[in-house]
Amino acid sequence: MSSLLSLSLVALGARKVLGDCVSFGMDFQNGGNYFQNSLSNDNFTFVSQFEGCQNDTAYNILVDPEGDQTECSDTNLLPSDTNQLSTCPIEKSQLYSGDWAVLVISNNGDSGQPIAYERDFSLSVGPQSTSTYTPTVTASATITPLVNVTSTATDTTVTTLAPSTVTSAKVTRNPTITVTPSRVTSTVTKALLTLKVTQYSLSIVPVTKTVTASCKRPVRASKHDPVARIVPTVGPMAKKFSAKYARDYDLNNKAAYVQERKERLAGRAPDPQPLVVTDTNTVDWVTVTSTSTAPATTATVTSTSLTTATATPAPITVLSGTTVAPPVTVTAATPTRVVTRWLIATTTTTKALRYTYTITATTTPSASASACLQVGGMLW
Template identity: 40%
Template sequence: MFTSRLSSLAALAAVLSVTAGDVNSVCKSFGVDFVDEGSYFINSLSQDPFTCVSTFKGCNADIAEILLVDPQNEEYLCSQVQTTPEDDPKLSTCPILKNQMSTGDWIILVLGNNDDGNPFAWERDIHLDVGPQATSTVTPTVTFNVTTTPVVTTKTATTSVSTSTVGPFSTVTRPSATASQTKTITPVPVTKTSTTTFTRTSTSVTATVIATTKTVTATCTVPKPGRQDKSATYTPTLITAEALRPTSPPAAKYNRYVRKTDRAVDYAYAKSRVEAAKARRDAKANADVARVEKRAPDAPTVTVTAATPASTTITYTGAPVTTTETVLSTVITTSTLPAATFYTGIFTSTITLPTQTKTKLISTTTTTKVTRTITASITWTTTITPTASVTACKKVGGSIGPARRI
C-alpha cells in the first residue's frame, strides 16, 4: 500500500511538472513584419486594419497583450496572442484602419504575465510613413534587327560608229561616152533600237510582335524575426501593472498586467479617436519619406506592365552588291567626197551599196519589291493573388508579391 501511494504521488508530481509554468522563465518577444527601430510604409488608400506579427522565446503557456500607441500617445488595445509554441508567428489585429493612421513614430507594446514566470513588458519603436501607394507603368521594348544590303551600279560605255559619205550623186549633162571608173555610193545607215531591261530586287521588312500571356500565382515572402524587443519605457493607460509583492524591491517580475477594459475591436470607436489628430496627420503626411524602407507591410510603388509593348528597329548595313549596266552611245561620222570632174558627154556608172543597219542599245531598269516579315515574341506575366493566400500569408507576417524563379 505504501508503494502504491508513492507511485500515485510520483504520477501527480509528473503531471504537475508538465502543467506548471517555470517560475524562472524569461519570455522574450521579437517583431516579424515590424522590427524595433525600423521604418515602414503604410498605404493610406487601404481600408485594412493595422496588424503586427510577433514570435516568442522562453515563455510559459500564457497570453500577451498587444498595445499600439500613435504619435499623439493615443492607445489602441489590439487582440491578444498566445506566447507558445516557441517561434510560431502570432498575428494581432488593432482597432485602427490604415487610412486612419498618420506619419510619425509609433510604439508597439508587448505585455504579459508569463503564467508563473517573470512578467514581461517589451517595446517596439517603429516609424511609419503614411501616404497613397504610387503606380509605376513599365513598357517592355521589343527590338528588331534588320540588315540592309546596298546596291552599287557601275556603267560600261559602248560606242557605235556610223560613217556616211556625201558627194555628187548625179550629173547635169548628158554623157556621150562612158567613164572607165565606177563610183561607189554608200547610203546613210538605218538605226535600229535595241532595249535591254535590268531588274533590281527591293526588299522591305515588316515587323510583327507576337504577344503571349502567362499567368502565375503570387508568392508569400515571410521575413525572419528581427531583433529582440527592448524593455518598455512607455507607461500605458489601457493596461496597468499591479504589484503582487509590495514589500519586495520593485522589479518587473513582481508585477502582473491587467486590462482596464476588455472591449472588443471597435473600428468606429477607433475612428472617433483619430478625428482629433486628423489635422496634425495631414500636416505631417509628406514628412520623412527618405526613412521609408521598401519592405513589408506595404509597398510604396506598385509596378504595372503596359499592355502594348514598344518596338525598336536596329538597321545593320551589309556588304554592297555591284551591278553592271551597259550604256550605248552612237557617233556619226560624215565624210564628204571631193567634187567629181565631169567631162561633157561622159557617163559615170554608179554602184549603190546595201543600206547598213546600226543597232542602238537602250538600257532600262525595273525594280521588283519583296516584303520580308520578321517576328518577335513577348510574354506577359499576370500575377493572380487568391484571397485565401493573402490571409494565410498575413498571419505569418509575410507579404504577397510576384512569383520567384527557382
C-alpha cells in the same frame, strides 16, 4: 495567471533585463521604417515571435504618434520561434505618417517572469504610387546596298561625202555612185539584274501570363524587443499597474513619451514604394528598327556613246572630150545597229515580323494573401 503586480514592478521599476522570455518583431521591427498604403481597407496587423516563454498569452497594444493606445488581438507565447499574428481594429486607410509603437505584455505563465516589451517604428502612409513601364520593341532588318558601275562603249556613225570629179584620158565610161542610206538605230531594253527588296511590317502580339503573387517573408530582427517605456492604458493590464510606479516613472505623460520617442526615431520616415506596372496598350510601345548591312551587290551597266565621222570616197575619173554618161546610182543596204539599254529591275517582298511580348499579370488568391499575412510577409 499569477498576480500582475510583479509585471508592473518589472515594467515600470528598475530597468533590469527581463527573464529569458523575449519577443521579436517580424514584419515591423524595433527602430525600423515602413510604408503603408492609405488606399487599403485592410486592418493593420503585425507579427511577433517568442523565445524562452511559458504557456501563456501576450496582450498587444498599438500606440499612435500622439500616444493614444488601441488594443489589438492577443497572441500565444508558444510554440517558440513561431509567427504569431495580431490584428488591430484600425484600417490602413486610418493610419498616418509618424512614429508608432507596439506594446507586448504578458504574465508569462504561473512560473515565468512577466514581460513588458516595446517595439518602436516609423510609418510613412500615403497612396501607393504607380510607375508605368512601357516596353521597347526592336525589329531587325537587313539591307543589301547596290554599287553601280558604268562602262562606256563608243559607236561611230560614218557619213560618206559625194565623190569629187577629175579629168582623165579620153574614155567613155559610166561611173557608178554608191549611195548608202542613213543607218537605222533600234533600241532594246534589257534587265541587267533584278533586285529583291524586302519591306518589313511589325506586328506586336501581347501574351498575358498570369502568375501567383510571391510572399516575401521577413527576416527576424537580430535583437529582441527592448523593455517597455510606456504604461498601458487599455486592455486587461491597464487596471493592474500601480499608480505609484506610474508617477515615479513619469510615463503616463503622453507628451513626454511622444517627444522622447520622436527623438529616438528622428529621420526614419521612408518615401512611398512605387508599384511598377506594364503598359498593356501596344500602341504606346516604342518600336525601334535595328538595321544590318549585307555584302554589296555590284551592277555594271554598259552605255553606248554615239559619234559621227566623215568618209571621203575615192575621186571619180571623167574622160574629157567625150560625153559622159549619167552615173549609175546604186543604193547600198541600209546599215542598222542595235543599242542595248540596261535597267535594274526591282521586286519588293513584304516580310511580316511578329514580336511576341509576355505581359505578366499577378493574381493574389485570398488563401495566399492570408497565409503570407500570417508570417508577416509582403506580396509582390
